Amino acid sequence: MTALGAAVGCVVLAFGIRRFTGSPLLSNGLVEQASGTALYAAAVFAGVVALWPRLASGWVALIAAGYCWAVEFLQLSPIPAWLSARSVAARLILGVSFDPADLFWYLAGIVPPALLLTWLHRRAR
Structure with a gap:
């Protein structure tokens, strides 16, 4: 349940960053884009932990990165843009x-929670 809460927290944090730095006076868009991408990856990592709580953190990181990269490379096709034009959920999940x-930003979002999970597993022994 903690992993699911972490995933939800990442999504809420991403929307919060978008809300408070969305002004052209505060940002050029890089903050929202990079933080949103990294938090998306962290949420995917937390989702994998929620699905398979006993899986080693290295495997969790590989699955999360693989999923994120697969979604990103899918964007080379017209499918995500077509779906995103019709659904906000598709836009948030698949991008455009x-x-x-x-x-890079996916890895930046996955490595810190992977290191934390590794540390927590070792500490629990």
């Missing part, structure tokens, strides 16, 4: 267009 920088 490929951005190679997102591949």
Whole structure:
């Protein structure tokens, strides 16, 4: 249940950042884009932990990164843009267009919780 709460927290935090830095006076869009991408990946990581709580953190990180990268590379096709034009949920989950920088930001969102989970597992022993 904690992992599910973490996933929800990541989504809420991403929307909060978007809300408070969405002004052109406060940001050029990079803050929202990078933080949103990293928090999306952290939410995916937490979702994998919620589904498989006993899975080693390295495997969780690989599954989360693989999923995020698969979604990003899917954006090279017209499918996500077509679906996103018809559904806000599809836009939030699949995105619209490929951005190679997102591949880095996904890892930036996955590595910290993976290290934390590894530390927590070792501490629990």
